[in-house]
Structures are given as C-alpha cells and as structure tokens.
Amino acid sequence: EAEVAQSPRYKITEKSQAVAFWCDPISGHATLYWYRQILGQGPELLVQFQDESVVDDSQLPKDRFSAERLKGVDSTLKIQPAELGDSAMYLCASSSQGLEQFFGPGTRLTVL
C-alpha cells in the first residue's frame, strides 16, 4: 500500500539553527499539506499545496517558516531560525481531488 514518506523521523537542533523536513506524497496526489502538532493538541494546518502552488498558508509563520513544492511532487518545510516553541511533530499529508488525507509518520522536532 502506498504511503506518505517523511524524513527525518527525529530531529534535535539548537535554537537559532536552521532545520528542514522533507515529504514525499503518495504518487499522483496533487494536494499536499504540512501540519504542526504540539503535544496534547490536534494537528494545525501550516500550508496546503495544489500541485506546485500554495493555496493556503494563512497559519504559516512566514518570518521563519518557508515551504516549497517546486515540481509539484515532493516538498520541503524549512524553519530558520528555530525557536524553542517550534518543538513539535511536523506532519505531512497528501490527497487526491479533495478526498481523504493520508498522513505520513511525522518528524518530531526538539529545539534545545
């Protein structure tokens, strides 16, 4: 069964450093999402792509976060500089034509 791939699974970094996460969606899925999940809360949408275009980045802290999906396939989420409050699980999901979203295993970020 096709799955959403994410790497790394775990990342420890010091504050003020740059960090990047990678996501490879299920083949053929045009829509890709990045979520952030703080411990004890539900996931929060950061950015949504339709192919290579951003359709919703209203909750993305644009002063330090950036996301790209240059060829409309895989995607990278970057944080620069990382802050202590960025410690969270970062989840990637993909979907086809607005149907159910398939989530990857996530990247757990710890900022020291």
Next chain:
Amino acid sequence: DAKTTQPTSMDCAEGRAANLPCNHSTISGNEYVYWYRQIHSQGPQYIIHGLKNNETNEMASLIITEDRKSSTLILPHATLRDTAVYYCIGVRGGSNYKLTFGKGTLLTVNP
C-alpha cells in the same frame, strides 16, 4: 467550518462496541462530518465520513442524526489496537477540504 464538541476521554472493554459521540450543532448544509484517529506517535488515519446518510465501511459505522447536529462513530468490536485519539471534524465541500482538528476523544480499550 462547524465547531465540534467531543468528550475528552472514554473507556471501552475489548470486544465490545465503542460509541464515540460528536456534537456539531452549527454544521451547515454542505459540510461533511469526517472522522480521523491518531494512534500514539503515528500520523492521523482517515476512518469514515458522511453528509446526511449513515455510512459504514470496514473500519466503522457513522450515524448522523436527522437534524445533523450530532453524530456517533461506532467501532463494532473494539480491540486494543483501537486505543487512539479520535477526531470529529466538519469539512466544507469545495473549501479545499481543509481539516481543522480539535483535541478529540482519547479512547482507551481495556482488556
């Protein structure tokens, strides 16, 4: 999107049916009710969704009241592997199908 209200936690005995309620009294006519679950340290997993009619798949059944103000997710024979946080989400059709997660219900299935 409709605000949903779920109990913080529930317990269920293994092998018994788990009935998870969700209130969505402000749901609009074109909003679907979606259910996802998240097992500890994993990404959320889609379970089922519906608009007006009751729905059933291999994982669960979804019962939506006639006035659409509430719904119940039913796991007919809960197993230990069903222990997870269950999220009920209102999703407006044509809105890029954005999911707005609340805190969900932690279902603990006990042996």
